[in-house]
Amino acid sequence: MARPPAKGSRQRRVGRSEGERHHPLRQFVGSGNDGFVCLVCGTNVLPLLNGSFRSHCPECLWSRHVDEAPGDRASECQGLMEPTRLEGSAASGWTLVHRCAKCGVLRRNRAAVNDPRQPDRWERILDLSVESSR
Numbered sequence: 001m002a003r004p005p006a007k008g009s010r011q012r013r014v015g016r017s018e019g020e021r022h023h024p025l026r027q028f029v030g031s032g033n034d035g036f037v038c039l040v041c042g043t044n045v046l047p048l049l050n051g052s053f054r055s056h057c058p059e060c061l062w063s064r065h066v067d068e069a070p071g072d073r074a075s076e077c078q079g080l081m082e083p084t085r086l087e088g089s090a091a092s093g094w095t096l097v098h099r100c101a102k103c104g105v106l107r108r109n110r111a112a113v114n115d116p117r118q119p120d121r122w123e124r125i126l127d128l129s130v131e132s133s134r
């Protein structure tokens, strides 16, 4: 007669623990899409309306090294990030390349030229595109 397993018999789950890396820094705090005041030009930067992360100031295009992964606000660097280059095209969308003035890390951030409320300043993006093509 087949009987169900006795109470004490636990299924042993082995493995996985090695392959699964913990990412304590990845825990999201809040929405990650808060507005901020730009430390470079003082602009009161509003959150993007399309739900993605506001990664840089729309006026001066400077960013801040606050994320390890986009939007997680997990970096301890907090350095200011200078817009150094422009990549992409009008068709595929523009990407700004920021370099952290403090630790030198490079980050790519999508330009927010289509935000209806506070889009990136096109003149500044054009400046960057000229510098990029030199």
Ligand SMILES: [Zn+2]
Pocket (backbone or CB within 6 Å): 038, 039, 040, 041, 042, 043, 057, 058, 059, 060, 061, 062
């Ligand atoms: Zn600014």
Ligand SMILES: [Zn+2]
Pocket (backbone or CB within 6 Å): 065, 077, 078, 079, 100, 101, 102, 103, 104, 105
């Ligand atoms: Zn940094």
